[in-house]
Amino acid sequence: MLTNKIGINSYMLEQSFTGIEIYTKKLIDGIKERNINIELYSYSNLSNHPEYSNILKSSKNEVCIGQLKKLFWNLIQINSLVSNDTYIFHAPSFILPYFLPSKLKKIITVHDLAFLRYPQYATFKEKLYYKLTLKHSLKNADIIIAISKSTQNDIEEFFPEYSKKIKLIYNGYEDFSKIKSDDNIINKLKIKPKKYFLVVGTLHERKNIKKTIESFNLVNKQYPEYKLVIVGRNGDNIREKYNIKNKNIIFAGYVSNNELATLYKESFLFLFLSFYEGFGFPILEAMSCGIPVVTSNNSSLPEISGYSDDLLVNPNSKEDISEKMIDILSNDVLYKKLVLHSLKQIKKFSWEKMINETISQYNTL
Numbered sequence: 001m002l003t004n005k006i007g008i009n010s011y012m013l014e015q016s017f018t019g020i021e022i023y024t025k026k027l028i029d030g031i032k033e034r035n036i037n038i039e040l041y042s043y044s045n046l047s048n049h050p051e052y053s054n055i056l057k058s059s060k061n062e063v064c065i066g067q068l069k070k071l072f073w074n075l076i077q078i079n080s081l082v083s084n085d086t087y088i089f090h091a092p093s094f095i096l097p098y099f100l101p102s103k104l105k106k107i108i109t110v111h112d113l114a115f116l117r118y119p120q121y122a123t124f125k126e127k128l129y130y131k132l133t134l135k136h137s138l139k140n141a142d143i144i145i146a147i148s149k150s151t152q153n154d155i156e157e158f159f160p161e162y163s164k165k166i167k168l169i170y171n172g173y174e175d176f177s178k179i180k181s182d183d184n185i186i187n188k189l190k191i192k193p194k195k196y197f198l199v200v201g202t203l204h205e206r207k208n209i210k211k212t213i214e215s216f217n218l219v220n221k222q223y224p225e226y227k228l229v230i231v232g233r234n235g236d237n238i239r240e241k242y243n244i245k246n247k248n249i250i251f252a253g254y255v256s257n258n259e260l261a262t263l264y265k266e267s268f269l270f271l272f273l274s275f276y277e278g279f280g281f282p283i284l285e286a287m288s289c290g291i292p293v294v295t296s297n298n299s300s301l302p303e304i305s306g307y308s309d310d311l312l313v314n315p316n317s318k319e320d321i322s323e324k325m326i327d328i329l330s331n332d333v334l335y336k337k338l339v340l341h342s343l344k345q346i347k348k349f350s351w352e353k354m355i356n357e358t359i360s361q362y363n364t365l
Contacts, residue, residue, distance in 0.1 A: 002034075002036050002362055003037070004037070005087055006031060006036060006037065006086070006090060007038075007083070007089045007090070008024070008089075008091075009074070009078060009089075009092065010028060011043050011074065011093075013025060013049055014042060014043065014044050014048075020092065020093050020111055022281070024092040027090075027092055027354075027355065030355030031355070034359070038055055039057055039083060040052055040055055040057065041078050041081045042058045042059075043058065043060060043077075044058055046058065057081040058081075059077060059080075075098050075133065076097065076098060087105060088106075089104045090107045090109075091137065094111070094133070095108075095133045096133075096137040096140050098136065105142050106140055106141050106142050107143045107145065107361065109147065110145065110146055110147070110151055110155060111278040112151055112276070112277065112299075113151065114206065115127055117154060121204070138159055139162070142165065143167055143365070144162060144166045145167055145358065148300035149168060150303060152166050152168050167361055170354065171351075172350045172353065173349050173350075173351075174288075175288040176257075176264045176288050177265070179258060179260075179261035181261050182256065182258035182261070189252055194268045195225055196227040196266075197216065197226060197228050197269045197271055197325070198231070198271065199228065199271050199272075200260065200272075200285070201274075202233070203232045203233065203237075208315050209230070209242075211273060211315060211316065216228040216248075216322075220246065222326065223329060226329075227248045228248060229267070230251050231255055232254075239251060264285060264286055264289040265291075267286070267291055268291075268329075269293075269294060270286035271294050271295075271321075272294070273294070273295065273296050273313070273315045273321060274295075274301065274315065275299075277299050277304075279304060284349055287305075288346050290339045290343055292328055292335060294313060294325055294328070295313070296314075297309065306341065306345040
């Protein structure tokens with residue numbers, strides 16, 4: 001059993017929950033459950049996570065605001081919180097502070113290299129932020145955890161000098177089939193079970209929402225009884241930006257986990273057509289409910305979905321996407337095949353497995 005103290009940078013828990021935040025919380029909870037000596041570092045007191053108060057070391061009682069302040073804290077100020085008896089420092093969001101004691105063993109988790117692979121989707125501030133942190137973190141880490149083979153390949157391509165330090169450890173996923181449903185969302189959105197396609201995620205350009213909508217419009221001409229439900233913030237902005245007139249396209253905005261559970265379970269088809277993903281949680285969330293997925297032929301999406309080439313689509317082609325949607329709509333045998341595949345594929349991933357493999361890496365140090 002691991003007896004040395006583990007220190008984890010947990011500032012990401014101050015933010016709204018997306019991929020890295022989910023990973024960080026699952027990592028912390030998994031280590032805590034195994035009664036491993038752990039301490040957390042955060043700019044704020046993490047008032048939204050009182051369960052960590054006895055292991056938290058924080059700088060102030062306010063939330064870290066602004067990129068420059070966050071960068072300075074992550075690179076410099078956090079050092080003052082690390083206890084002398086801490087043995088391993090783990091950065092779940094890959095940022096290693098400057099001037100950490102040389103005796104500390106260091107691990108980083110890299111979730112994706114989107115800003116290098118698709119720089120056109122990153123802001124100037126984001127590019128500067130990563131430029132100041134990534135190379136330093138990769139160089140000084142004893143172990144680099146990649147959350148998918150795709151992310152591992154990207155690190156090896158852009159930073160081949162660090163390839164020997166990379167360990168592939170897949171994320172787990174949230175099993176939405178086990179989450180209690182809130183069926184009121186069906187009436188609220190005025191949709192019918194199994195008569196809509198579902199999209200879930202941040203409505204960022206990299207998520208390819210434009211082609212998703214264009215593809216649905218093509219399908220909707222042939223299947224007018226179906227709707228497209230898009231879960232995520234900024235729906236009004238997207239509607240206005242793309243001048244969306246189709247009343248069968250519904251922006252649900254933010255929904256609770258119970259509402260999302262219903263939307264997954266009652267959807268006919270899940271669409272995840274990103275240009276790039278380091279992992280792709282929503283694919284497995286949909287699959288946990290036995291829902292077929294139409295997804296892209298790039299980055300981590302083939303390995304996470306487990307689909308063969310003939311089941312993947314070109315995210316740049318609305319014709320390719322719509323044809324695949326129609327194939328599934330019109331072929332009951334294919335639909336059932338994809339449902340069975342979904343329930344089989346999700347067995348390859350779990351948070352329990354991620355925690356065990358991560359602790360195994362701790363033990364090597």
